[in-house]
Amino acid sequence: MELIKDINKKVLDWLDERYDARQWIRENLTEKWVHKHINWLYCFGGLSFLGFLIQIGTGIFLMMYYIPTPKDALASVQHIANNVPFGWLFQRLHSISANVVNLLVMFHMLRVLYHGAYKKPREFQWVSGVFLLLITMAMSFSGYLLPWTQLSYWGAIIGTEMPGATPFIGEWLLQLIRGGAQITGITLTRFYAIHVVVLPLTLIVFLGLHFWMIKKVGISGPM
Amino acid sequence: MEKSIEKNSSNSKRSFLKLLFLTVMGVSFGGVIYPIIRYLSPLSQQKEGEKVEILKDEVPIGKAKFLTYKGNPAVVIHTKAGFTALSAVCTHLGCIVKWLEDKGEFQCPCHAGRFDVTGKVLSGPPPNPLLQIAVVESGAKIVIG
Missing domain, CATH: 2.102.10.10 (Rieske [2Fe-2S] iron-sulphur domain)
Structure with a gap:
């Protein structure tokens, strides 16, 4: 125990000398001042972020076994769920917590609406939050196709028909999303790239903005 | 406040709770790490000497x-x-x-x-x-x- 304390102190001293570590810990963790009116309703944003971290972690694990081709997609997902040790755990965690994250994000939004926390000076927190909601939903939609099951396939057809109803550019938009007139292997790899690279990166940028603004402006006052 | 906690640091209840805390943390940590290591390990191959x-x-x-x-x-x-x-x-x-x-x-x-x-x-x-x-x-x- 003494040894651990000693090492702890030395590491902190080292960090302190260079980066004011102790001050940072005091200001952000041990002596952080929290409003009296904060209650459990304020936890949904943080929980959404926790869900996002779970999605990143389990998603990377799934990527290690998943094969994004029409021939192998379903088989590789079944392989993960049935043969890979604890594959069922990561696969279920990924798909269930995807649904949970959507719920949490919406609860978070409802809380902000209810408290009127979107008003001046937090307008752009709301705007970035709406983008985050849309990206979360796009994540769910693009991930839904990847197991290449009947549900995924028909879900993707219906989901892509909707932008197809846009006036004038609908048909072009539909074909752009599908990578052709039909849902094919091209759509699968397209959705895969969007799901694992494009959307996560965009999401991280908006999360950064969202968090930076919260830090700058502070959490909203009591009702 | 600080002092009264320091005084009781040799208290058996306190050290028991500390041990309990560390055990729970250790078990939780292991419960996360173990599935990850198993998941990433290659599937068992042929056994030694198998024809x-x-x-x-x-x-x-x-x-x-x-x-x-x-x-x-x-x-x-x-x-x-x-x-x-x-x-x-x-x-x-x-x-x-x-x-x-x-x-x-x-x-x-x-x-x-x-x-x-x-x-x-x-x-x-x-x-x-x-x-x-x-x-x-x-x-x-x-x-x-």
């Missing part, structure tokens, strides 16, 4: 069949003299040799080492012949190992 069986029809005369023996690449070749099984790992730097059917010899794609059907080095940098693996013919099958 590989293939049908004779799979390797016609003059052809070679590549397979996995004890987790490493191996090759079975069928010549007029019968079946031979060799390790397919070049003894130079570990590339996998390929079978040149028209020449009846193995060539390593990395540094052009050449081996004959018995695994003997014909030319190139490999210092040793390819490892021989025992082959037993039984009916329509051959057993390697």
Whole structure:
């Protein structure tokens, strides 16, 4: 125990000398001042972020076994769920917590609406939050196709028909999303790239903005 | 406040709670790490000393069949003299040799080492012949190992 304390102190001293570590810990963790009116309703944003971290972690694990081709997609997902040790755990965690994250994000939004926390000076927190909601939903939609099951396939057809109803550019938009007139292997790899690279990166940028603004402006006052 | 906690630090209740806390943390941490390590570990391969069986029809005369023996690449070749099984790992730097059917010899794609059907080095940098693996013919099958 003494040894651990000693090492702890030395590491902190080292960090302190260079980066004011102790001050940072005091200001952000041990002596952080929290409003009296904060209650459990304020936890949904943080929980959404926790869900996002779970999605990143389990998603990377799934990527290690998943094969994004029409021939192998379903088989590789079944392989993960049935043969890979604890594959069922990561696969279920990924798909269930995807649904949970959507719920949490919406609860978070409802809380902000209810408290009127979107008003001046937090307008752009709301705007970035709406983008985050849309990206979360796009994540769910693009991930839904990847197991290449009947549900995924028909879900993707219906989901892509909707932008197809846009006036004038609908048909072009539909074909752009599908990578052709039909849902094919091209759509699968397209959705895969969007799901694992494009959307996560965009999401991280908006999360950064969202968090930076919260830090700058502070959490909203009591009702 | 600080002082009163310090005074009780030798208290058995406090040290018990500390131990309990560390145990719970340790178990939770292990519960997360264990599935991750199992998930990332390669699926169990053939056990040591396990034999590989293939049908004779799979390797016609003059052809070679590549397979996995004890987790490493191996090759079975069928010549007029019968079946031979060799390790397919070049003894130079570990590339996998390929079978040149028209020449009846193995060539390593990395540094052009050449081996004959018995695994003997014909030319190139490999210092040793390819490892021989025992082959037993039984009916329509051959057993390697």
